[in-house]
Amino acid sequence: MQNGHSRKTNGSVRGSKSKNNKPRATVSELQARFAAINTTTTDNNSNDDSTDTSDGSILTPSTTSAPSPNAINSSSISSKMSHGHARKASSPMAPPFMVSAPGKVIVFGEHAVVHGKAALAAAISLRSYLLVTTLSKSHRTVTLNFRDIGLDHTWDIDKLPWDVFQHPSKKKMYYDLVTELDPELLEAMQPHVAAVSPDEAEDLRKIRQSSAAAFLYLFLSLGSPNAHAAVYTLRSTIPPGAGLGSSASVCVCISSALLLQIRTLAGPHPDQPPQEAEVQIERINRWAFVGEMCIHGNPSGVDNTVSAGGKAVLFRRDDYSKPPTVKSLHDFPELPLLLVNTNQPRSTKTEVAKVGRMRETHSRVTEAILNSIDQVTLSANEMISTMDFDDEDDDSNEALENFGALFRINHGLLVSLGVSHPRLERIRELVDYANIGWTKLTGAGGGGCAITLLRPNASAPTLRKLEQKLDSENFQRFETTLGGDGVGVLYPAVLRNGTTDEEGGEEIDQQKFENAVGNDGIEQLVGVGGGVNKTKKREGWKFWRIGGR
Ligand SMILES: Nc1ncnc2c1ncn2[C@@H]1O[C@H](COP(=O)(O)OP(=O)(O)OP(=O)(O)O)[C@@H](O)[C@H]1O
Numbered sequence: 144m145q146n147g148h149s150r151k152t153n154g155s156v157r158g159s160k161s162k163n164n165k166p167r168a169t170v171s172e173l174q175a176r177f178a179a180i181n182t183t184t185t186d187n188n189s190n191d192d193s194t195d196t197s198d199g200s201i202l203t204p205s206t207t208s209a210p211s212p213n214a215i216n217s218s219s220i221s222s223k224m225s226h227g228h229a230r231k232a233s234s235p236m237a238p239p240f241m242v243s244a245p246g247k248v249i250v251f252g253e254h255a256v257v258h259g260k261a262a263l264a265a266a267i268s269l270r271s272y273l274l275v276t277t278l279s280k281s282h283r284t285v286t287l288n289f290r291d292i293g294l295d296h297t298w299d300i301d302k303l304p305w306d307v308f309q310h311p312s313k314k315k316m317y318y319d320l321v322t323e324l325d326p327e328l329l330e331a332m333q334p335h336v337a338a339v340s341p342d343e344a345e346d347l348r349k350i351r352q353s354s355a356a357a358f359l360y361l362f363l364s365l366g367s368p369n370a371h372a373a374v375y376t377l378r379s380t381i382p383p384g385a386g387l388g389s390s391a392s393v394c395v396c397i398s399s400a401l402l403l404q405i406r407t408l409a410g411p412h413p414d415q416p417p418q419e420a421e422v423q424i425e426r427i428n429r430w431a432f433v434g435e436m437c438i439h440g441n442p443s444g445v446d447n448t449v450s451a452g453g454k455a456v457l458f459r460r461d462d463y464s465k466p467p468t469v470k471s472l473h474d475f476p477e478l479p480l481l482l483v484n485t486n487q488p489r490s491t492k493t494e495v496a497k498v499g500r501m502r503e504t505h506s507r508v509t510e511a512i513l514n515s516i517d518q519v520t521l522s523a524n525e526m527i528s529t530m531d532f533d534d535e536d537d538d539s540n541e542a543l544e545n546f547g548a549l550f551r552i553n554h555g556l557l558v559s560l561g562v563s564h565p566r567l568e569r570i571r572e573l574v575d576y577a578n579i580g581w582t583k584l585t586g587a588g589g590g591g592c593a594i595t596l597l598r599p600n601a602s603a604p605t606l607r608k609l610e611q612k613l614d615s616e617n618f619q620r621f622e623t624t625l626g627g628d629g630v631g632v633l634y635p636a637v638l639r640n641g642t643t644d645e646e647g648g649e650e651i652d653q654q655k656f657e658n659a660v661g662n663d664g665i666e667q668l669v670g671v672g673g674g675v676n677k678t679k680k681r682e683g684w685k686f687w688r689i690g691g692r
């Protein structure tokens with residue numbers, strides 16, 4: 144591990160000083176820089192146009208009517224050039240910026256979705272946050288500082304296998320659809336991945352190395368040898384390896400940060416045409432899927448799709464060489480859900496491989512189970528589009544009973560696939576005894592989380608008793624809301640917190656971000672809205688929104 148680099152940056156935002164004499168960003172100044180992000184880039188068949196900027200800035204000349212500092216710079220450059228005194232104008236260093244992406248719950252269809260069936264999934268309010276700090280030109284390093292998994296590793300940019308990744312037969316464009324990992328690229332990357340935590344116990348080493356591999360594959364595919372030195376600091380409020388799409392949200396963060404750095408994303412901004420926003424989400428999603436392949440082996444892509452686009456979707460991928468079919472579910476109901484973590488670690492890769500093996504040994508039986516799960520998902524989708532879940536009359540209670548039965552059936556089918564766990568069965572047993580709702584595992588199973596759809600008439604004392612029981616048996620309960628925003632950007636990493644333009648805002652530096660305590664600390668510092676009852680949007684964050692929602 145090379146940790147001797149200085150994490151000091153000259154990319155800090157300028158502005159007024161706060162009471163404690165810390166620099167404060169003047170928001171108009173920063174937003175002028177941000178205007179440049181809101182630029183539609185052209186598919187010019189190169190990823191390199193941006194990575195050789197002299198300053199590490201992700202700014203591009205703005206095509207919006209508002210003049211940006213870069214627009215001014217470029218005109219002054221051309222006037223100097225015309226006088227024969229060509230001298231590169233020094234533009235400001237990219238300020239630290241942050242991206243964030245949500246986790247997800249699969250409401251119906253996990254595992255079956257890997258084999259071409261439908262799945263219904265929704266974003267949750269737990270999220271990952273990635274702070275990108277560009278280092279000055281004198282540095283030639285890229286550092287991953289992924290706090291939750293204790294990953295702190297630095298690579299020398301000039302020693303990475305660019306020659307292999309940049310070879311014309313291998314080079315990928317930022318808009319390409321990559322549906323499988325290239326073994327030669329993996330091989331070239333391998334020694335650099337193996338250098339991550341080589342002396343740790345195998346479990347932890349695997350966790351760190353798979354995240355590092357996801358980052359490196361994307362960094363080498365999207366970047367260039369001229370890439371700017373930077374530190375990528377990640378923190379997440381999603382428990383890792385618990386079925387809540389932690390890996391996908393990390394991959395969406397990495398993909399969006401790198402695509403922003405090479406200036407290939409337009410927006411997000413409030414007036415962005417929905418179709419344009421969709422293209423940006425799709426670009427992020429495609430590369431996040433590549434990252435997921437590095438972590439999972441054989442992902443369906445549902446997790447990264449929900450994490451990138453947010454809200455809720457009906458998803459199917461029957462041909463892996465093509466993009467999946469994704470239908471946004473605009474009217475996804477606010478279901479009363481209880482989300483419980485078994486605290487039983489497991490790996491999605493292992494669970495997916497288990498079902499793959501069963502499909503080989505008991506092909507007809509397994510196919511029948513997967514088809515039944517498909518039918519459950521499609522029935523649920525039909526019910527969602529026709530039912531009024533908010534109507535409290537008896538009919539809708541009956542409808543909810545029918546909907547709840549689909550949870551029970553889906554769980555039973557997953558048990559048959561061999562992906563439950565005694566701890567998951569214990570949650571189901573406790574909920575069934577309390578007669579309080581319908582439970583299924585969510586995500587890959589083998590441990591991880593269960594979701595319970597609560598009966599509307601479940602009494603508060605019964606619910607409290609159940610919660611106590613779960614707590615006493617070391618289960619972890621989560622409060623979350625479904626159907627929130629997908630990937631978002633805070634550029635620069637300054638929160639306004641109600642301050643005026645002149646007062647500037649609160650700059651989120653690496654130290655503050657690292658030191659935030661627990662999920663509450665992270666959400667208070669940078670949260671895009673937080674969990675239940677914290678729906679107020681934080682100023683500064685912007686999201687690409689499908690359908691302009
Ligand atoms: N906070 C995090 N920081 C860095 N890497 C993470 C983080 N959370 C997850 N990962 C990466 O993702 C891997 C866990 O992915 P896995 O798919 O097994 O779980 P999951 O995504 O939480 O579950 P599911 O795919 O069932 O929703 C870890 O081994 C690690 O490589």
Ligand SMILES: C[C@@](O)(CCO)CC(=O)[O-]
Nearest residue numbers: 253254442443444586587
């Ligand atoms: C088990 C699985 O279906 C869901 C993991 O969240 C795997 C996948 O879709 O990639």
